[in-house]
Amino acid sequence: xxxxxxxxAFARERGPALVGYARLLTGDTATAEDLVQDAIVRAWSRRxxxxxxxxxxxxVRRAVLNGWVDRCRRERAWRDHAHLLVDDAATxxxxxxxxxxxxxxxxxxxxxxxxxxxxxxxxYDDLTVPEIAQRLDLSEGAVKRYLSDAARRLSRLLGxxxxxxxxxxxxxxxxxx
Amino acid sequence: MSDQLRRALDDLVQGVxxxxxxxxxxxxxxxxxAMTARAxxxxxxxxxxxxxxxxxxxxxxxxxxxxxxxxxxxxxxxxAPPTESTAPSPTPTPTTTPSPSATAPAVVLxxxxxxxxxxxxxxxxxxxxxxxxxxxxxIATTLASPEAAVGGGLxxxxxxxxxxxxxxxxxGVGFGIWSAAGPExxxxxxxxxxxxxxxxxxxxAGLESYDIRAxxxxxxxxxxxxxxxxxxxxxxxxxxYTVVPTARVLPLGDDAAVADELAVDxxxxxxxxxxxxxxxxxxxxxDVVVVEGEPGALPPARTRDxxxxxxxxxxxxxxxxxTAARLLEWSVLAPxxxxxxxxxxxxxxxxxxxxxxxxxxxxxxPSFWAVQxxxxxxASPAPTDAYHAVVDLDRSSPLHLRGTLxxxxxxxxxPGEEPLPPGQYTLVPSLxxxxxxxxxxxxxxxxxxxxxxxxxxxxxxx
Numbered sequence: 001x002x003x004x005x006x007x008x009a010f011a012r013e014r015g016p017a018l019v020g021y022a023r024l025l026t027g028d029t030a031t032a033e034d035l036v037q038d039a040i041v042r043a044w045s046r047r048x049x050x051x052x053x054x055x056x057x058x059x060v061r062r063a064v065l066n067g068w069v070d071r072c073r074r075e076r077a078w079r080d081h082a083h084l085l086v087d088d089a090a091t092x093x094x095x096x097x098x099x100x101x102x103x104x105x106x107x108x109x110x111x112x113x114x115x116x117x118x119x120x121x122x123x124y125d126d127l128t129v130p131e132i133a134q135r136l137d138l139s140e141g142a143v144k145r146y147l148s149d150a151a152r153r154l155s156r157l158l159g160x161x162x163x164x165x166x167x168x169x170x171x172x173x174x175x176x177x
Numbered sequence: 178m179s180d181q182l183r184r185a186l187d188d189l190v191q192g193v194x195x196x197x198x199x200x201x202x203x204x205x206x207x208x209x210x211a212m213t214a215r216a217x218x219x220x221x222x223x224x225x226x227x228x229x230x231x232x233x234x235x236x237x238x239x240x241x242x243x244x245x246x247x248x249x250x251x252x253x254x255x256x257a258p259p260t261e262s263t264a265p266s267p268t269p270t271p272t273t274t275p276s277p278s279a280t281a282p283a284v285v286l287x288x289x290x291x292x293x294x295x296x297x298x299x300x301x302x303x304x305x306x307x308x309x310x311x312x313x314x315x316i317a318t319t320l321a322s323p324e325a326a327v328g329g330g331l332x333x334x335x336x337x338x339x340x341x342x343x344x345x346x347x348x349g350v351g352f353g354i355w356s357a358a359g360p361e362x363x364x365x366x367x368x369x370x371x372x373x374x375x376x377x378x379x380x381x382a383g384l385e386s387y388d389i390r391a392x393x394x395x396x397x398x399x400x401x402x403x404x405x406x407x408x409x410x411x412x413x414x415x416x417x418y419t420v421v422p423t424a425r426v427l428p429l430g431d432d433a434a435v436a437d438e439l440a441v442d443x444x445x446x447x448x449x450x451x452x453x454x455x456x457x458x459x460x461x462x463x464d465v466v467v468v469e470g471e472p473g474a475l476p477p478a479r480t481r482d483x484x485x486x487x488x489x490x491x492x493x494x495x496x497x498x499x500t501a502a503r504l505l506e507w508s509v510l511a512p513x514x515x516x517x518x519x520x521x522x523x524x525x526x527x528x529x530x531x532x533x534x535x536x537x538x539x540x541x542x543p544s545f546w547a548v549q550x551x552x553x554x555x556a557s558p559a560p561t562d563a564y565h566a567v568v569d570l571d572r573s574s575p576l577h578l579r580g581t582l583x584x585x586x587x588x589x590x591x592p593g594e595e596p597l598p599p600g601q602y603t604l605v606p607s608l609x610x611x612x613x614x615x616x617x618x619x620x621x622x623x624x625x626x627x628x629x630x631x632x633x634x635x636x637x638x639x
Contacts, residue, residue: 003216004213007209007212007213007216008209008213011206011207011209011212012201012209015197015201015206015207016193016194016195016196016197016198016201016206017190017194019193019194019197019207020189020190020191020192020193020194020197021190023189023190023193024186024189024190029193029196032193033207036207037207037208037211037212038471040207040212040216041212041215041216044212044213044216045215045216045218070471103185104182104185104186104188104189105189120186123179123182123183123186124183124186124187124190154182
């Protein structure tokens, strides 16, 4: 197998899931595709063929995150402030027991880039607060603040109770994906 | 909610992945051929570099380390393997013959010409000045980052300061004229000026005067300096450069009568009468490295300014807040809960999102209005003149401000001496702006004076 075949196979087999992951961060599929393309190109610009696909996926996912952070910085959306918006969403209703994909997608778009990145890394990647801090080059206190603010806003937007764990509690889905 | 959110995030990823799968089967999805072509170019470049560095290492040339460091910087750090600690690191294939990138534009850099005056394209950095050097002014310049990608530029903050003797004795520079565009920035490589420009770019800027009684410095300029060759306008290639800030200033003495002359005739006319009296000041050089990588780009400009600047509310009245998505945004980081009578640090950023440049007098410390039941019940004390500055911005980077979160209870129509009592409030961040001018190639448009407000947030005094 040549590296070209490796790249094509990886893009075919893991590309869709990686675009899905990037979509959590970006909020739109076109940007997510761009990030994944750049990350895959970057990975294959420097590697030998035959590397472990699990390692590669982790590398590409990290590159997607780095690419997103860089893009936000360039576009000045990544500012040194927390989102302090008072949302007009309805008060959480006890009847609301579930949240669906469309609601979550919409709610994620309402978060600031840092809040969104922290939320995805915490609740999708199951990273700990110190790991998130290292990944995003933030202090642990700042990560907790972003997670806390995001949880409060998500609870308002999704109309459910604000009980997201923002500390390093054990997670329920068996570790990193 | 955590489990629900995790399931929803999973569901969202799976949903997008399913759509992508369908697109791939239909011939869409990720463009594998284009990705392969880009990766091939990357492998060629990387192999060329590794070969060069290996040769340097064999020869004991220390510069090889610097070369690889410069190349490596824009690359993301490889991720640690998720479940194993012994996974192999990515390494290049060491067999491909190096060749230049097919897409790299040819750039012409000027060669040094000792006959050219200081600052000219191709002049030596230590060339004789076009006008006498003078150290009665200094230039303070900082870069947001000393690194830029090929085809990109630098985020620069710069300002000209009048040097005042400790006893404020007059030294002939109490009044003067300088460029309204701020300092010029020379980009130097190997001792030769290879690029230059100011932060106004294509926006017209003439001359303007200063009066030391009002301010001993120019506006604080922030903006984007494209890194292009002054010979052909193409992007400067990767390498080490130096940025040298410099400004021409026309000293007009210390007699206050010159202020009247400037007011009546204008800076351009006065400067024409003193054409031989110009001086030049040069700031400290700043090292810059240009690396291969994806250059940044300015976001599209917003043009709507109606509703962005609002009047100051009086105590007991309702607050009118800035309309969102206009050309100014004021964002604040502040605590949500404080103890009664305490003050806390706060910071914020004022972002100009419009076209061209914005010249503005702005309060330099964040302030707040406290609202309860829809009306103003408290506010920050009004800052003194010492906490205002004239700034000159473009949309490349926000202006960062710091201050104290100090909100007082309304008393006699304005904030009094007493702190807010315990209770729940909504705080509205606010910032006083005045004299705003949007400057573009099409002309100058004035903005009203008033306040820019940020997003309100709940606030508790315990």
